[in-house]
Amino acid sequence: MNAEQRAGFFARLQALDPHPRTELEHRTPFELLVAVILSAQATDRSVNLATRELFRVADTPAAIVALGVEGLSRHVRSIGLYQSKARHIVQACEMLLAEHGGEVPRTREALERLPGVGRKTANVVLNVAFGEPTIAVDTHVFRVANRTGLAPGRTPIEVERALLERVPPQFLQHSHHWLILHGRYVCKATRPECWRCPVADLCEHQPKTSAPANARAAAAAPAPASARSAAAAAAPARGTRGKRG
Ligand code: SF4
Numbered sequence: 001m002n003a004e005q006r007a008g009f010f011a012r013l014q015a016l017d018p019h020p021r022t023e024l025e026h027r028t029p030f031e032l033l034v035a036v037i038l039s040a041q042a043t044d045r046s047v048n049l050a051t052r053e054l055f056r057v058a059d060t061p062a063a064i065v066a067l068g069v070e071g072l073s074r075h076v077r078s079i080g081l082y083q084s085k086a087r088h089i090v091q092a093c094e095m096l097l098a099e100h101g102g103e104v105p106r107t108r109e110a111l112e113r114l115p116g117v118g119r120k121t122a123n124v125v126l127n128v129a130f131g132e133p134t135i136a137v138d139t140h141v142f143r144v145a146n147r148t149g150l151a152p153g154r155t156p157i158e159v160e161r162a163l164l165e166r167v168p169p170q171f172l173q174h175s176h177h178w179l180i181l182h183g184r185y186v187c188k189a190t191r192p193e194c195w196r197c198p199v200a201d202l203c204e205h206q207p208k209t210s211a212p213a214n215a216r217a218a219a220a221a222p223a224p225a226s227a228r229s230a231a232a233a234a235a236p237a238r239g240t241r242g243k244r245g
Pocket residue numbers: 147148186187188192193194195197198199200201203204205208209
């Protein structure tokens with residue numbers, strides 16, 4: 001994919017979703033940090049279900065330390081690997097209190113020293129909480145970058161470096177969100193949905209997938225009679241809007 005194609009790729013994803021956001025619910029950098037640690041090998045939905053309740057009772061490092069590993073585990077036990085995640089989060093909270101005044105640090109070095117925080121988690125926190133143009137390479141970003149030819153690499157760090165070099169600067173800030181969402185909802189792992197992909201002509205993946213029979217049938221079918229009659233019934237109502245009595 002050449003530079004012009006890369007710019008077109010992100011311009012189209014941006015046009016569809018100008019302000020992409022993480023799907024992990026949070027109100028503060030600290031809540032984001034906890035949610036991202038919990039999200040490793042878990043769905044955002046499962047994390048949100050747990051943190052909605054957790055953050056109601058404990059939304060600061062001191063409150064999480066007061067809960068302890070056992071108390072925290074009770075709130076997050078629906079999430080995979082919850083015991084080790086709970087242990088890491090409590091240890092990270094102790095370090096935040098001891099070394100950072102209870103605040104989430106703004107540097108990669110300090111973030112990566114926290115238990116449970118690796119490069120990907122640090123990149124998400126730096127990007128989402130502090131507005132840094134970092135790129136967190138998760139499974140979706142890794143797949144889309146390789147499959148499309150956007151930024152091929154054998155490891156997440158290779159893909160991250162390639163993306164940092166190749167994503168046009170004006171798209172860097174939101175690029176990992178666009179790639180995550182594109183991978184999660186269109187360029188899916190087992191069967192990418194190329195027939196409805198907004199960047200299909202720019203993507204190097206071959207062969208492209210075609211629409212499944214039920215999707216083609218739905219697109220070709222006339223609107224059901226009930227929908228047509230509902231539309232017809234609605235037409236005079238629209239024309240009389242505003243009349244009273
Ligand atoms: S055309 Fe297919 S493989 Fe390429 S980005 Fe779109 S969904 Fe993914």
